[in-house]
Amino acid sequence: GDSVTQMEGPVTLSEEAFLTINCTYTATGYPSLFWYVQYPGEGLQLLLKATKADDKGSNKGFEATYRKETTSFHLEKGSVQVSDSAVYFCALSDRDSSASKIIFGSGTRLSIRP
Amino acid sequence: DTGVSQDPRHKITKRGQNVTFRCDPISEHNRLYWYRQTLGQGPEFLTYFQNEAQLEKSRLLSNRFSAERPKGSFSTLEIQRTEQGDSAMYLCASSLSDRPNEKLFFGSGTQLSVL
Numbered sequence: 001g002d003s004v005t006q007m008e009g010p011v012t013l014s015e016e017a018f019l020t021i022n023c024t025y026t027a028t029g030y031p032s033l034f035w036y037v038q039y040p041g042e043g044l045q046l047l048l049k050a051t052k053a054d055d056k057g058s059n060k061g062f063e064a065t066y067r068k069e070t071t072s073f074h075l076e077k078g079s080v081q082v083s084d085s086a087v088y089f090c091a092l093s094d095r096d097s098s099a100s101k102i103i104f105g106s107g108t109r110l111s112i113r114p
Numbered sequence: 115d116t117g118v119s120q121d122p123r124h125k126i127t128k129r130g131q132n133v134t135f136r137c138d139p140i141s142e143h144n145r146l147y148w149y150r151q152t153l154g155q156g157p158e159f160l161t162y163f164q165n166e167a168q169l170e171k172s173r174l175l176s177n178r179f180s181a182e183r184p185k186g187s188f189s190t191l192e193i194q195r196t197e198q199g200d201s202a203m204y205l206c207a208s209s210l211s212d213r214p215n216e217k218l219f220f221g222s223g224t225q226l227s228v229l
Contacts, residue, residue, distance in 0.1 A: 044218075106154065
């Protein structure tokens with residue numbers, strides 16, 4: 001079945017460092033790809049998405065590009081802030097399912113040092 | 115838009131007891147999902163409703179689990195004869211069905227601890 005593999009954490013960076021969190025996927029069709037974020041004490045929320053190959057999703061300084069040839073959707077940010085400390089989940093939509101359910105990776109915990 | 119709300123936030127129960135959780139989705143959303151998340155893992159899909167109809171259930175959902183959405187609004191998830199392995203965060207999410215690639219709006223979850 002469809003699946004998502006993402007970089008294991010935790011990842012600890014200093015403020016203003018460059019961030020990359022790797023994500024690769026396996027899917028039989030052409031899924032939409034997502035990054036969700038879970039801030040401490042809050043529910044999961046969508047950070048960004050891309051619906052077709054070569055699309056770039058972006059939000060709050062984060063970016064990810066849908067790479068069909070490498071089946072990847074790596075998350076990047078040029079200069080992280082302490083407020084970016086959270087758990088990040090890469091995900092895909094299972095278009096073969098009538099539910100269009102979202103399949104999540106295991107999450108990467110990011111901690112930013114001041 | 116008051117967001118997705120779940121009740122209770124925490125539930126501690128003894129093995130063998132039954133528990134029921136409630137989810138109130140965003141009012142105009144007709145899709146409702148239940149997910150389960152254990153420590154260090156991503157959410158795993160359990161089941162999904164389109165209005166009041168339960169359209170898909172994961173193999174993870176044993177016959178001790180039952181979910182309902184009787185009037186197409188709030189939903190309940192019941193676990194009968196709880197086991198220690200049921201300890202997890204149970205997440206509810208909702209979305210609009212007429213938007214392609216729609217995002218899910220998640221509640222804060224119900225943390226279940228089975229002693």
